Amino acid sequence: AQSVTQLDSHVSVSEGTPVLLRCNYSSSYSPSLFWYVQHPNKGLQLLLKYTSAATLVKGINGFEAEFKKSETSFHLTKPSAHMSDAAEYFCVVTRGGMRFGAGTRLTVKP
């Protein structure tokens, strides 16, 4: 069985400060992991994906995620938040279909 847990339902940061969105996964084999972003009233867009080629994955808009097998984590980070980063973020593990975490809503304060 596989599942993904997003540890925070809501994260609030100030513009220009770092962002950390946490994701833990469980999988009985080497997982495929993704982060998707959903802006208000929009569909989902791929931020980045873990391909097993490198544990540190770079995505769009300055986001990164690090795969840590020992901690079964795939946390999403960004050094400096921008107002346009305010959105819902989903960590996803896949087998057959995609299994989504519950989501983390990121708020960015001016």
Next chain:
Amino acid sequence: NAGVTQTPKFQVLKTGQSMTLQCAQDMNHEYMSWYRQDPGMGLRLIHYSVGAGITDQGEVPNGYNVSRSTTEDFPLRLLSAAPSQTSVYFCASSYSIPSIMNTEAFFGQGTRLTVV
């Protein structure tokens, strides 16, 4: 290039009514899937298809039917709508099964369904 197109964008149904949510993609993707999004629960997989003529159930298939007669189209049918099916529905497509080759999924804009 339209990508993944869902229709309608909004729909209100009465309990017991039936309807079909349409999904079409123009990227020649083999894999298509339907999800529902409910507050605090992320997206949950309803049904998926790995190619024309092949469908399978996801996490929450009850109350929904699908078919895949062509590569392009993957409609979702609600046979007898219930208030518990009030949700936002997303269709997605990808070149292959997402767990193979870490394939990116492309999503439609969603259908907001209310059952009263």
